[in-house]
Amino acid sequence: MHSHVATPRTLLAARQRVFAESLSAQGVTAQRGVEAVPAPILRSWQRCADLGLDFGARPRVEPLSQRELREAWERNDALRRRCRPEIEALHADAQATGSLVILTDPNGLVLDTLGNPGFAGKAAQVALCPGVPWNEAATGTNAIGTALIERRAVEVRGPEHYFEPHRILSCAAMPILGLRGETLGALDLSGPAAMLQTHALGMIRLAVDAIEHRLFEAVGPGREVLRLHDDPALLGTPREGVLVFEEGRLVGANRAALSLLGLDWDALDRTDFSRLFPDAGRRQPGAIRLRDGEGRPLHARLHEEAGRAPRAPRPHAAARPAAIPAAPDVPVLDAATERLLARAVRLVDAGIPVVVEGETGTGKEVFSRAAHARCARARAPFVAVNCAALPESLIEAELFGYEPGAFTGAARHGAQGLLRQADGGLLFLDEIGDMPLGLQSRLLRVLQEREVQPVGGGRPVPVDFALICATHRDLARLVEEGAFRADLYYRIAPYRVALPPLRERRDRQEVVRALWDRLGGAARGVALAPACEAALAAAVWPGNFRQLVGTLRALLALADPGGTVELDALPEGVAQKAPRGAAPPAAPAPEPSGRLDGIAREAMRAALDAAGGNVSEAARRLGISRSTLYRRCLS
Numbered sequence: 176m177h178s179h180v181a182t183p184r185t186l187l188a189a190r191q192r193v194f195a196e197s198l199s200a201q202g203v204t205a206q207r208g209v210e211a212v213p214a215p216i217l218r219s220w221q222r223c224a225d226l227g228l229d230f231g232a233r234p235r236v237e238p239l240s241q242r243e244l245r246e247a248w249e250r251n252d253a254l255r256r257r258c259r260p261e262i263e264a265l266h267a268d269a270q271a272t273g274s275l276v277i278l279t280d281p282n283g284l285v286l287d288t289l290g291n292p293g294f295a296g297k298a299a300q301v302a303l304c305p306g307v308p309w310n311e312a313a314t315g316t317n318a319i320g321t322a323l324i325e326r327r328a329v330e331v332r333g334p335e336h337y338f339e340p341h342r343i344l345s346c347a348a349m350p351i352l353g354l355r356g357e358t359l360g361a362l363d364l365s366g367p368a369a370m371l372q373t374h375a376l377g378m379i380r381l382a383v384d385a386i387e388h389r390l391f392e393a394v395g396p397g398r399e400v401l402r403l404h405d406d407p408a409l410l411g412t413p414r415e416g417v418l419v420f421e422e423g424r425l426v427g428a429n430r431a432a433l434s435l436l437g438l439d440w441d442a443l444d445r446t447d448f449s450r451l452f453p454d455a456g457r458r459q460p461g462a463i464r465l466r467d468g469e470g471r472p473l474h475a476r477l478h479e480e481a482g483r484a485p486r487a488p489r490p491h492a493a494a495r496p497a498a499i500p501a502a503p504d505v506p507v508l509d510a511a512t513e514r515l516l517a518r519a520v521r522l523v524d525a526g527i528p529v530v531v532e533g534e535t536g537t538g539k540e541v542f543s544r545a546a547h548a549r550c551a552r553a554r555a556p557f558v559a560v561n562c563a564a565l566p567e568s569l570i571e572a573e574l575f576g577y578e579p580g581a582f583t584g585a586a587r588h589g590a591q592g593l594l595r596q597a598d599g600g601l602l603f604l605d606e607i608g609d610m611p612l613g614l615q616s617r618l619l620r621v622l623q624e625r626e627v628q629p630v631g632g633g634r635p636v637p638v639d640f641a642l643i644c645a646t647h648r649d650l651a652r653l654v655e656e657g658a659f660r661a662d663l664y665y666r667i668a669p670y671r672v673a674l675p676p677l678r679e680r681r682d683r684q685e686v687v688r689a690l691w692d693r694l695g696g697a698a699r700g701v702a703l704a705p706a707c708e709a710a711l712a713a714a715v716w717p718g719n720f721r722q723l724v725g726t727l728r729a730l731l732a733l734a735d736p737g738g739t740v741e742l743d744a745l746p747e748g749v750a751q752k753a754p755r756g757a758a759p760p761a762a763p764a765p766e767p768s769g770r771l772d773g774i775a776r777e778a779m780r781a782a783l784d785a786a787g788g789n790v791s792e793a794a795r796r797l798g799i800s801r802s803t804l805y806r807r808c809l810s
């Protein structure tokens with residue numbers, strides 16, 4: 176981060192002096208009076224001058240059409256969903272401070288702006304609005320574009336902007352990086368230059384840290400995640416360092432970990448755990464003490480993602496497509512569910528139980544796991560108990576543990592029980608409505624007294640866990656019918672979350688698309704024909720997400736890589752429509768593909784996709800200039 180010692184007046188003077196002389200002829204750093212200007216800004220001014228941008232002119236930007244903007248939203252669906260909790264948290268603040276929270280794609284294309292409507296109007300006058308690229312090449316020095324190039328948090332205030340009209344803005348932005356250092360987008364907080372936005376940069380950093388930290392919640396089966404910090408109090412927070420290993424080799428990281436260990440992104444794929452931590456001995460899950468490169472002690476926890484480790488590819492198997500995951504690694508959550516989730520996390524953190532209601536397969540467990548992953552107890556266990564699946568005779572012992580010899584068939588040394596296993600973490604009681612009455616009383620006692628009495632006697636043991644219960648039944652009705660204890664109901668259900676069945680959601684088409692992508696459809700180049708996608712979105716899905724995910728996996732397994740799944744590939748019954756009124760919007764009519772223009776655009780889009788959204792790289796592959804690619808495809 177650069178520090179601002181310059182006042183607006185000294186900055187203005189420096190700017191005038193620097194800009195009055197020919198920037199590109201001498202190089203800005205060679206000029207007098209530039210000490211007042213932070214180094215990243217100077218570097219950016221120089222880049223803009225080298226591009227021949229005229230600082231006195233109005234930048235020429237053409238916003239995307241509504242349709243193109245919608246396509247950009249679709250391309251960045253995962254990013255937008257992922258950032259939603261932080262954007263919503265910043266939103267309230269932005270409204271109060273007269274500013275805007277802005278999310279962009281990896282090329283600086285503004286996707287969303289949220290915040291103060293008064294300032295949004297002013298920002299729109301300088302084209303700071305969705306559908307406009309705010310990269311340096313288009314809009315000169317600005318927090319978004321400059322942060323994306325500098326790959327770090329940057330603040331650009333008033334006259335530090337390259338183009339005159341942008342002097343009304345004061346902005347702070349930071350790029351959002353993926354597990355492998357790839358740029359996913361940028362988050363920005365912009366306000367009027369006249370108001371000193373002292374905390375903007377700090378708030379953006381915290382938000383981006385939290386977004387990036389969540390990426391490590393699901394790194395893929397069999398991979399090991401090492402969380403580390405030199406301050407044990409910061410372990411388990413978004414400020415901890417995180418490294419991902421596959422068969423002992425470093426394959427992912429966050430910035431905090433790289434900086435703790437003095438590494439950069441080049442270390443990925445070429446650094447082994449044993450080389451990084453030669454004194455660590457065997458890699459074992461749990462707490463470990465390590466030392467960094469300079470011998471300073473680090474506190475660390477190693478954790479292995481559940482599931483079978485991916486096998487090393489065999490040479491002749493290279494062409495075989497990767498296995499289809501059993502479930503998407505990151506759940507598909509719409510804005511409403513994200514809001515419910517944010518509330519559930521707050522309650523869990525405050526020690527208040529939550530009940531999640533919904534039909535089978537609506538994602539009650541997925542929701543609860545996500546709440547656990549985001550709450551303060553994320554590093555402690557998530558213990559799931561299905562009250563309907565355990566035989567009544569065993570459920571008591573399973574939950575409360577038992578003393579040695581408590582009953583015939585009991586393990587010789589007794590057992591701790593699931594409630595104690597959840598100590599420090601989160602206990603998820605699935606199908607709570609099916610818990611026998613007798614056990615309900617015992618559970619109530621545990622919740623009241625916060626201690627567990629093992630079956631067969633023994634001393635009560637104190638326990639501390641957060642509680643989420645799930646049910647597909649109407650608990651209030653069960654209480655009325657006398658099948659569920661009213662006192663337990665009031666204890667566990669001060670807050671209820673209802674997850675809607677799929678057929679009631681209006682965004683089913685987006686759900687289908689997002690699930691398809693996350694199951695690997697896009698990665699294999701397999702597309703869903705628009706009619707097929709529409710039929711999947713319109714189907715009834717009594718098994719909700721579980722059934723839809725299962726069907727998509729089957730379609731993917733049957734599809735040829737690079738092919739398209741047509742309507743006739745759907746299993747019988749899927750074409751059955753959801754009730755009227757709940758039908759999602761119809762699929763957009765396919766573009767007439769014969770036109771030359773359409774074909775050229777498609778080729779450009781494909782090149783952009785292949786280059787991971789990198790415009791320069793895509794233009795190079797196509798043999799056209801960046802500006803042509805922008806004009807034809809992005810703007």
Ligand SMILES: Nc1ncnc2c1ncn2[C@@H]1O[C@H](COP(=O)(O)OP(=O)(O)OP(=O)(O)O)[C@@H](O)[C@H]1O
Pocket residue numbers: 501502503505506507508533534535536537538539540541542605645647720721722724
């Ligand atoms: N939001 C989601 N995004 C992606 N997949 C999901 C989502 N919710 C559920 N699923 C998929 O559906 C399956 C069932 O989810 P989950 O077990 O959470 O449902 P549930 O409501 O707890 O079901 P049940 O009541 O039958 O226990 C998951 O394995 C996952 O594949």
